[in-house]
Amino acid sequence: MDHGVINARPIHFNHENPAMSTTAQPRLFGEHFLLALTADERATLERMRALCRDQFGPKAAEVARQDTFAWDTFRTLAREGIVATAFPRDYGGSDARQVLRTRLIEEAARVCSTTASLITGTDLSTRAIVAGGSEALKREIVPRLLTGELQSAFGLTEPGAGSDVRGLRTTFRREGDGYVINGRKKFITRASTADWMVIVGRREDDAGTFMAALVPRDAPGLSISAEDGKLGWWGVPISSLELREVRAPMSHRLGEEGEGFSLAQDALLRARIGHAAMALGRAMGAVEIAATYATDRQSFGKPLAAHQGVQWMLSDMVTQIEAGRALLNVTAEKYDRGDADVAVYASMAKQHATDLGMKVATDALQLTGGRGYLQDFPLERFFRDAKLNQIGEGASEIHKTVIGRDVARRAPLAERNPCLRPGSLVDY
Ligand SMILES: Cc1cc2nc3c(=O)[nH]c(=O)nc-3n(C[C@H](O)[C@H](O)[C@H](O)COP(=O)(O)OP(=O)(O)OC[C@H]3O[C@@H](n4cnc5c(N)ncnc54)[C@H](O)[C@@H]3O)c2cc1C
Incomplete structure (x- = not known):
């Protein structure tokens, strides 16, 4: 492994009690989650921390100056084995547990959303290949995806189907030994750099049968639009796709016929956990920056941080972030164990963390006054x-609906609160 690009400062790591480990100075946010990691996992996290401190953090503003694919960041993540954490060991990956991946993403987002989204985007764009590709397809592609030699993109959203993905109109027509695909896809991250596109649609002659297939970028009939300008997440561009009579051989189908929707949900599940980690990591970074300003800056004869109103803002932010990290950790553990209710927890973690992340970015920017509004200051980028974390991989409102529906489904079956009399509550 080439560490030549890293100018790493030593980390004093206490393997007996990782919560007591120190970098140069202790962190503002709790390190207690390190206790759940193995020594190997902690070593991976240490490597990520060194990269963030020496490379991704200092270069974040430059990377986010224009919305072109951040090749250097991606190649570093691939070379350092961080991309490989998303892939099974059978194909050369390190198949990291979500309890580690959430920490890696949090670290990255604390300094650079581009870096974090290149990690979560790997889950979104490759998971259906790993979960649904034939053995031969996986042997051909996965080892090259995890080294960054190849990239893929995930084509689910369409002009007419975003939140309501069951409204997909892309069709798969069975012809000869394969399928002919027609449709349009919108907002597709990395489409401009991906070698392969995961396309999700439905059978032309049976709308209830969802399909997924892998299509190469040079497939006849596939057009990739110019990149769309956007508000943030610069360094990971998006484009639209148009598929006109695009042929995919049977060997490129992902999963069985009818499994397209569940493959997409499986990819989204991991990506939602990643979005939560990204939102919390960025929020942690925002509070660190705002707290530094509040202790530095004098107003009305004392540091900003000595004003009770400012302390209350800092208190709300730190407490809510730590609560969000605890929920995220529970969700990651559920994913690693394969718990049946992980999807609802992923919705809770994503909705809570991403709405909180927006609030914290707003409040942290507020606390830094006019400087927060400057392009030269990191919080403008964080803000x-x-x-996007509140919109991508299911908007917050969709997740609230998922969570609320689950409560309504389970409540009649759940243990009744013993304060209640038997019978209908209408009889009170
Ligand atoms: C930068 C970026 C990258 C993306 N990358 C990808 C990608 O790689 N692959 C991919 O397939 N997609 C991608 N997307 C698409 C993304 O997942 C969708 O934008 C998202 O799911 C929302 O869909 P929509 O934009 O069509 O919003 P709409 O479905 O039009 O919804 C608009 C808003 O309406 C509200 N809303 C919708 N339905 C309900 C409801 N039932 N109840 C209450 N409120 C509701 C929500 O607030 C929602 O934000 C990306 C989007 C962006 C902006």
Whole structure:
């Protein structure tokens, strides 16, 4: 492994009690989650921390200056084995547990949303290949995806189907030994750099049968639009796709016929956990910056942080972030164990963390006054990047609906609160 690009300062790591480990100075946010990691996992996290401190953090503003693909960041993540954490060991990956991946993403987002989104985007764009590709397809592609030699994109959203993905209109027509695909896809991250596109649609002759297939970028009939300008998340561009009579051989189908929707949900599940980690990591970074300003800056004869109103803002932000990190950790553990209710927890973690992330970015910017509004100051970037986490991989309102529906489904079956009399509550 080439560490030549890293100018790493030593980390004093206490393997007996990782919560007591120190970098140069202790962190503002709790390190207690390190206790759940193995020594190997902690070493991976240490490597990520060194990269963030020496490379991704200092270069974040430059990377986010224009919305072109951040090749250097991506290649570093691939070379350092961080991309490989998303892939099974059978194909050369390190198949990291979510309890580690959430920490890696949090670290990255604390300094650079681009870096974090290149990690979560790997889950979104490759998971359906790993979960649904034939053995031969996986042997051909996965080892090259995890080294960054190849990239893929995930084509689910359409002009007419975003939140309501069951409204997909892309069709798969069975012809010969394969399928002919027609449709349009919108907002597709990395489409301009991906070698392969995961396309989700439905059978032309049976709308209830969802399909997924892998299509190469040079497939006849596939057009990739110019990149769309956007508010934030610069360094990971998006484009639209148009598929006109695009042929995909049977060997490129992902999963069985009818499994397209569940493959997409499986990819979204991991990506939602990643969005939560990204939102919380960015929020942590925003509070660190705002707290530094509040202790530095004098107003009305004392430091900003000595004013009770400012302390209350800092208190709300730190407490809510730590609560969000606890929920995220529970969700990551559920994913790693394969708990049946992980999808609802992923919705809770994503909705809570991303709405909180937007609020914290707003409040942290407020606390830094006019400087927070300057392009030269990191919070302007944090503020713009925070918004997408509330929209991508299911908007907050969709997750609230998922969570609320689950409560309504379970409540009649759940243990009744013993304060209540038997019978209908209408009889009170
Ligand atoms: C930068 C970026 C990158 C993306 N990358 C990808 C990608 O790689 N692959 C991919 O397939 N997609 C991608 N997307 C698409 C993204 O997942 C969708 O934008 C998102 O799911 C919302 O869909 P929509 O934009 O069509 O919003 P709409 O479905 O039009 O919804 C608009 C808003 O209406 C509200 N809303 C919708 N339905 C309900 C409801 N039932 N109840 C209450 N409120 C509701 C929500 O607030 C929602 O934000 C990306 C989007 C962006 C902006």
